Amino acid sequence: MKLKKGIPVIDQGNKLGFWGGKFGGNFVPETLKKPIEDLEVLFNKLKKDKKFIQERDKYFKNWIGVPTRFIKLENLSRHVGGAQIWSKVVSDANGGAHKVYNATVHCLLAKRSGKKVIIGDTGAGYAGKMLSMAAKKFGLKCKIFMGAKDIARQQPNVKAMKKNGAEVVPVYSGSQTLVDAVSECMRFWVANCDTTAMCVGSTVGPAVFVRICGWSTSQISRELKVQLIDEFGSIPKKLKLYNCVGGGSSSFGFWNEFMDYDKKQCEFIGIEAGGPAKSKKHAAPLTYGSKIGILHGAAQYVNQNSDGQIEETESISAGLDYPGISPLHCFLKDTKRARYTAASDEQALEAYKLVTRFEKLRPSLEPSHAFAVAISESKKLSKDTIVVVNSCGDAYKDRGILEKRLGKKYVKSN
Amino acid sequence: MLNPISIAFKKAKQENRPALLTYTVAGDSSKKQSLRILKSISKNADILELGVPHNTPVADGSQIQTSAYRAIKNGIKVNDIFKIVKDFKKFDKNKPVILMGYYNMIFQYGENKFLNKCKLSGVNGLIIVDLPWPENKNFAKKCKKKSIYFIQLLSPTTTKIRLKKIIKDSHPMNYFISMLSTTGGKLKVSPNDILKNYSKIKRIDPKKEIVIGFGITEKTIGKLRPADGLVVGSAICKEISRSLKHRQNPVTNVSKLVKKLKSKIL
Numbered sequence: 001m002k003l004k005k006g007i008p009v010i011d012q013g014n015k016l017g018f019w020g021g022k023f024g025g026n027f028v029p030e031t032l033k034k035p036i037e038d039l040e041v042l043f044n045k046l047k048k049d050k051k052f053i054q055e056r057d058k059y060f061k062n063w064i065g066v067p068t069r070f071i072k073l074e075n076l077s078r079h080v081g082g083a084q085i086w087s088k089v090v091s092d093a094n095g096g097a098h099k100v101y102n103a104t105v106h107c108l109l110a111k112r113s114g115k116k117v118i119i120g121d122t123g124a125g126y127a128g129k130m131l132s133m134a135a136k137k138f139g140l141k142c143k144i145f146m147g148a149k150d151i152a153r154q155q156p157n158v159k160a161m162k163k164n165g166a167e168v169v170p171v172y173s174g175s176q177t178l179v180d181a182v183s184e185c186m187r188f189w190v191a192n193c194d195t196t197a198m199c200v201g202s203t204v205g206p207a208v209f210v211r212i213c214g215w216s217t218s219q220i221s222r223e224l225k226v227q228l229i230d231e232f233g234s235i236p237k238k239l240k241l242y243n244c245v246g247g248g249s250s251s252f253g254f255w256n257e258f259m260d261y262d263k264k265q266c267e268f269i270g271i272e273a274g275g276p277a278k279s280k281k282h283a284a285p286l287t288y289g290s291k292i293g294i295l296h297g298a299a300q301y302v303n304q305n306s307d308g309q310i311e312e313t314e315s316i317s318a319g320l321d322y323p324g325i326s327p328l329h330c331f332l333k334d335t336k337r338a339r340y341t342a343a344s345d346e347q348a349l350e351a352y353k354l355v356t357r358f359e360k361l362r363p364s365l366e367p368s369h370a371f372a373v374a375i376s377e378s379k380k381l382s383k384d385t386i387v388v389v390n391s392c393g394d395a396y397k398d399r400g401i402l403e404k405r406l407g408k409k410y411v412k413s414n
Numbered sequence: 415m416l417n418p419i420s421i422a423f424k425k426a427k428q429e430n431r432p433a434l435l436t437y438t439v440a441g442d443s444s445k446k447q448s449l450r451i452l453k454s455i456s457k458n459a460d461i462l463e464l465g466v467p468h469n470t471p472v473a474d475g476s477q478i479q480t481s482a483y484r485a486i487k488n489g490i491k492v493n494d495i496f497k498i499v500k501d502f503k504k505f506d507k508n509k510p511v512i513l514m515g516y517y518n519m520i521f522q523y524g525e526n527k528f529l530n531k532c533k534l535s536g537v538n539g540l541i542i543v544d545l546p547w548p549e550n551k552n553f554a555k556k557c558k559k560k561s562i563y564f565i566q567l568l569s570p571t572t573t574k575i576r577l578k579k580i581i582k583d584s585h586p587m588n589y590f591i592s593m594l595s596t597t598g599g600k601l602k603v604s605p606n607d608i609l610k611n612y613s614k615i616k617r618i619d620p621k622k623e624i625v626i627g628f629g630i631t632e633k634t635i636g637k638l639r640p641a642d643g644l645v646v647g648s649a650i651c652k653e654i655s656r657s658l659k660h661r662q663n664p665v666t667n668v669s670k671l672v673k674k675l676k677s678k679i680l
């Protein structure tokens with residue numbers, strides 16, 4: 001299995017949509033074949049269309065507010081005492097997370113295809129919040145599927161969705177988290193694909209959704225590349241990019257523009273959710289060597305039992321609480337371009353405490369997982385190593401959990 | 415030897431009626447009950463579809479989901495499903511049985527091993543909800559070698575060119591999804607319109623048997639008589655759930671329901 005140079009990774013799949021010949025594809029009911037093919041045709045055409053790119057960039061700039069900041073975490077670096085720790089503050093983006101890029105692009109595509117309704121899944125609530133925002137902006141009706149457990153633990157985002165006029169549909173099946181929300185959203189699409197557009201909230205799902213999402217979030221690394229050159233004159237000799245991985249959309253977007261660099265110069269580190277330290281359950285299929293299987297239309301490494309039933313996950317972070325992982329990351333793992341590891345709930349909370357103690361930055365629980373590993377590895381790295389952590393979400397949505405686990409002071413003081 | 419599925423269609427045709435296909439989930443509500451239900455409905459059903467329960471079923475509505483989750487909770491494993499089929503075939507060896515499920519279950523079991531087990535236990539056909547054409551070409555060939563029908567799904571969204579290609583590659587039986595819906599949806603298209611679509615498909619190759627499924631109940635089955643076969647699934651699963659809720663015997667209730675369904679197409 002080989003990663004090709006000079007070709008965007010999203011376009012390295014084969015005719016049937018498999019990366020590396022085995023990850024991804026389109027394991028979908030017959031009913032969805034046609035709408036998926038229509039979306040593929042539209043996307044392949046528009047991604048080469050200068051006018052469409054201009055339109056996208058216009059909304060990214062004027063509405064999302066790109067570029068997001070690239071800042072040095074001076075105090076944290078000094079405290080840790082190793083590599084220089086920087087952050088790409090993607091949570092600056094309108095709405096407070098990277099999910100806004102994919103949501104915007106899907107709404108633009110939906111408009112072009114003449115659809116009046118757009119549906120989407122959400123775990124942490126950011127994908128849903130952003131889709132509801134974008135749908136409102138572009139005059140589309142919006143329906144968001146969300147696990148009942150996530151509705152309870154991510155209330156600020158649920159309120160935001162409702163305020164934007166979206167209908168939030170609670171999903172009570174299975175573990176009542178993201179995996180069930182995606183399933184229910186796909187079911188709704190099966191029944192309504194003639195009138196409705198679907199947005200998948202991460203680089204997961206049938207191949208075209210993986211590609212659209214990766215294409216959209218790549219905005220992050222396009223900006224970062226420019227910002228690195230502005231800051232250092234060139235791409236640093238020792239660069240390490242840390243990103244949490246749920247479905248894999250922020251990490252993929254954070255890395256994409258650096259894909260062709262040698263990994264000795266530019267290393268990618270993906271951090272999955274290890275779950276509570278005491279629990280056997282986790283949401284880290286790459287770290288713990290889960291077997292390849294099919295989930296939500298794509299072949300990927302996925303937590304499952306020997307019969308092929310998808311296993312329940314557990315994580316403090318709703319956004320990472322997913323048993324599968326993008327086919328793109330399976331591909332990056334097997335070609336050894338990226339390295340994957342996990343952080344536990346407790347480690348993420350500790351990292352959140354440390355970051356907020358030293359910096360004016362409030363990473364949500366998802367990027368706190370990435371900070372945990374970045375901080376611990378930075379200790380052993382040289383001063384000329386540039387560590388960049390994607391702070392891809394804001395902790396406002398986690399106030400309830402943070403207050404419960406860490407006490408009021410961590411919610412108020414920032 | 416002719417596949418018992420084809421024999422069942424022939425027999426129904428001789429009786430001037432569509433074949434009745436039932437769908438129940440293997441292991442619902444338990445392994446034993448599931449086998450009892452099959453035995454009790456086999457005198458009225460022509461072809462028995464047995465669902466392989468999966469916990470992430472992206473094309474199933476709430477009734478079949480409930481049945482599947484119940485079966486999984488009660489411990490059903492793929493090997494138990496083969497055992498149910500085998501035991502059933504001891505009771506009625508000529509009644510065709512089709513397994514219907516999601517590809518991951520087969521993928522984890524191993525395609526070849528799965529097909530060998532199908533053969534050994536007496537499975538006559540397979541429907542895999544999320545392995546569409548052309549992705550299923552290879553697997554369908556493997557099925558053919560074992561004389562197991564691989565049943566292609568056709569949908570109202572399937573384009574005409576695609577219909578032709580799929581039917582050309584297909585085995586003697588195909589499955590037409592009546593409308594845009596997961597299983598168990600209310601019939602939102604009139605039976606007449608469904609039959610119009612059905613005839614268009616049928617004309618492509620009249621020799622291939624086409625069954626219609628999704629949204630068919632006691633109320634609607636009679637209006638779809640002209641089809642080669644009609645599948646009732648969610649209505650049966652719902653009856654199992656209803657029986658359990660009212661502490662009634664699902665075996666007798668389902669058996670009655672199937673008898674009634676049959677009476678509507680005689």
Ligand SMILES: Cc1ncc(COP(=O)(O)O)c(C=O)c1O
Nearest residue numbers: 202246247248249250319366393
């Ligand atoms: C802030 C934040 N980060 C990360 C994720 C994980 O998703 P992905 O891996 O697709 O970036 C989510 C998902 O909801 C999120 O809200």
